[in-house]
Amino acid sequence: MAQPTGMFSPYKPNETVDDSIFKTADCITRHPEPVLSYKDVPYRSALTFNAGVLKLNGKYIMIFRNDVGDFEAQKLDGVTNLGLAFSDDGIKWNVEPEPCFALKDDEIMRVYDPRITYIDGEYCMCFAVDTRHGVCGGMAVSKDLKNFEIKSISAPENRNMVLFPEKVNGNYVRLERPMPVYSRDGDYFDIWLSESPDLVYWGKSRLVMGAENVPFCNTKIGPGAPPIKTDKGWLTIFHAVDFDASRGKNGWEKAWRKRYTIGVCLLDLNDPSKVIGMSKKPLIVPEGYLETEFGYRCNALFPCGMLLEEDGTVKIYYSASDAVVRLATAKVDDLIALCTEPRV
Numbered sequence: 001m002a003q004p005t006g007m008f009s010p011y012k013p014n015e016t017v018d019d020s021i022f023k024t025a026d027c028i029t030r031h032p033e034p035v036l037s038y039k040d041v042p043y044r045s046a047l048t049f050n051a052g053v054l055k056l057n058g059k060y061i062m063i064f065r066n067d068v069g070d071f072e073a074q075k076l077d078g079v080t081n082l083g084l085a086f087s088d089d090g091i092k093w094n095v096e097p098e099p100c101f102a103l104k105d106d107e108i109m110r111v112y113d114p115r116i117t118y119i120d121g122e123y124c125m126c127f128a129v130d131t132r133h134g135v136c137g138g139m140a141v142s143k144d145l146k147n148f149e150i151k152s153i154s155a156p157e158n159r160n161m162v163l164f165p166e167k168v169n170g171n172y173v174r175l176e177r178p179m180p181v182y183s184r185d186g187d188y189f190d191i192w193l194s195e196s197p198d199l200v201y202w203g204k205s206r207l208v209m210g211a212e213n214v215p216f217c218n219t220k221i222g223p224g225a226p227p228i229k230t231d232k233g234w235l236t237i238f239h240a241v242d243f244d245a246s247r248g249k250n251g252w253e254k255a256w257r258k259r260y261t262i263g264v265c266l267l268d269l270n271d272p273s274k275v276i277g278m279s280k281k282p283l284i285v286p287e288g289y290l291e292t293e294f295g296y297r298c299n300a301l302f303p304c305g306m307l308l309e310e311d312g313t314v315k316i317y318y319s320a321s322d323a324v325v326r327l328a329t330a331k332v333d334d335l336i337a338l339c340t341e342p343r344v
């Protein structure tokens with residue numbers, strides 16, 4: 001199984017991490033304001049986050065998770081739907097009048113955390129599905145972002161699926177994050193890859209990166225956004241979690257003890273299950289009011305969208321505190337350099 005050469009977390013599961021490496025990389029610029037919050041949504045909304053983003057024919061498209069409720073009252077209704085928004089610049093977003101997708105029946109409680117790809121003339125949306133029998137990864141295609149055809153729903157426990165924007169060696173490829181409980185302690189979860197000839201049948205599954213390979217993680221990792229193809233490899237972002245039992249109230253819940261940071265790596269162009277480089281330090285770390293003091297769960301950054309502009313700028317869309325969508329930018333060459341050069 002592929003593992004990034006020589007890269008190992010110094011931590012045992014849940015062992016306290018060295019805070020000195022938890023600093024956002026110098027190449028990252030944050031847009032000062034959230035690009036999406038409940039205030040932008042024309043229907044009931046408390047938390048707008050974990051948004052998949054695409055750029056197609058000069059237009060930006062976002063599908064975001066909407067946890068319904070009242071933000072000011074810190075009250076959630078227990079309902080989640082997915083909202084659709086469009087933008088001309090990737091910064092100012094206009095939300096459509098109605099949510100574009102939701103599933104709920106006797107078996108399915110909700111869908112959430114969309115990632116979107118445009119492939120073979122169709123939008124493909126990956127999403128998590130909470131069912132009465134476990135968490136599954138779902139995949140649906142659409143020609144108009146109004147009508148979706150579900151292609152596959154995985155067996156539990158799996159989520160955080162992201163589809164590559166093109167086939168590799170003739171197959172569709174996705175990253176995913178199963179949640180094994182028998183072989184590993186606690187929330188110690190890894191990134192895997194599977195292939196499919198048709199988006200329906202998935203197999204040839206293999207490990208891409210173990211949580212133990214990420215030096216800024218002491219619990220779980222998961223894929224972030226659909227990777228960007230570069231001549232050096234597939235540029236890929238992921239979330240990495242460190243847990244600290246001494247953390248207390250960090251948001252609306254009684255206690256929130258995890259910190260979610262964003263990492264970056266390069267996967268091999270011909271076999272994307274091979275990690276060919278990874279930044280030893282996190283790319284983006286929770287910093288400032290919006291990310292550390294505000295929202296539902298503080299210190300939780302969760303990237304679901306990433307795109308490359310013609311001038312070499314990468315736009316990374318990530319959630320702050322499970323509450324709002326933020327935008328960070330960096331030059332693609334700087335991101336590649338972080339993955340390939342030692343960073344001290």
Ligand code: BMA
Pocket residue numbers: 050112113260297300302322
């Ligand atoms: C993960 C998922 C995400 C969420 C994140 C931080 O496990 O539930 O939807 O954004 O935790 O709370």
